[in-house]
Amino acid sequence: MSNVIVIGCGRVGSQLANMLSDNGSNVCVIDRSADAFANLGRNFNGSTIQGVGFDEDVLMRAGVEECDVLAAVTQFDNANLMCAEVASRLFDVPHVIARLYNPDHERAYMQLGIDYVCGTSLVAEDVFSKIVSGHGAHIETFGEFEVLRFSLDLSWRENSKTIRVSEMERDHEVCIVAFERADGSASSIPTPDSVLYAGDTVLACVHHDLIGAFSKYIQD
Template sequence: MANIIIVGCGRVGSELATLLSQNDGNVCVVDRNAEAFSNLSRNFNGTTLQGLGFDEDVLIRAGVEEADVVAAVTQSDNSNLMVVEVARRIFHVPHVIARLYNPARERAYMQLGLDYVCGTSLVAEELFSKILSGHGSHLDTFGDFEILRFSLDLSVVGMKFARVSELERSHGIRIVAFERRDGSASSIPTKDSVLYHGDSVLACVRHDLLGSFSKYMQM
């Protein structure tokens, strides 16, 4: 389970926090304004902490010393930069991501070696995709859907094979193509196609269903 700190609980931060907590992430959301936490969905199952996200003591209380990811998504480029620099340089967090409003600063962020997302549209989905990289191979984000390629893990449910129709009906996904584990065949499936443990699968999965379906993705 990844330990993730999100600084900023506006529309982007709250949506990102919900997506990650539903995907079994251990999420702590930090915001200087306690009222901002009302933006969080009822499905959010992480923790919240009021305080300045670039304050070292606040970050320690949020769990930065054990964090795998820190994402700074406040409405201030300066604050976001301070957050990720403190997380990276002082606490050596392995993956930091900053939201960037001003495209003129992109070159500076690149020179600093910072991972960032620039723009206001689909920001939460792009950040989510970056953090989600451990779940198979993320190919693209399309509206409310993630397009993924992964090895099918049926051992978690004690099965050696399953029909495409069963997986799609039970989990609300769409399986686009598959390839046998040994590479002997690949195909666009029908509802009656049978998938085996270890087969490579190309699938379209809705954001809100990804958490429950991720157990079928071999890491």
């Protein structure tokens, strides 16, 4: 059972909180307005706290120190960004997800390495899927596929800290779209023979159902 904090109790936040609660998670919802909690309905069995989602005292009252996932899903990108930064940098929350409402801010989210979901009508479903599957580094969803941007983890390979693109694609039925060396010295669209090193940044297209098996490549 995971402990989840949801910041923002509008349509997306309330839907997400109920989905997580119904799935067995311990959920605490934070919103500036106490009236917003009416969106949760009578069947919500989590907790609520009125306050600002990036306030340290509010987060501690919500249980951030024992939190497994924090999702900032207000309609304000700056607020979501601040919530994500405070949760990840001050409280070391293992998985932080922010709603991206304005696509013009996408570059800032990517540069900060923040896991995010774009502001479409399926935001709650997308965030829920990411929390349940336990993965991050998401960029976009295309039907049954997700594009992931992540730092390559090869620590589980006993005898090698490199891997060929063809091996990753063959064993996991994914498509490696692009990669960048860990030191930023080069980036490239790969060929099957391209060699990837531990720590390289990789852009990959992965089917939803295969993310669990593929997650061993994703550095936490």
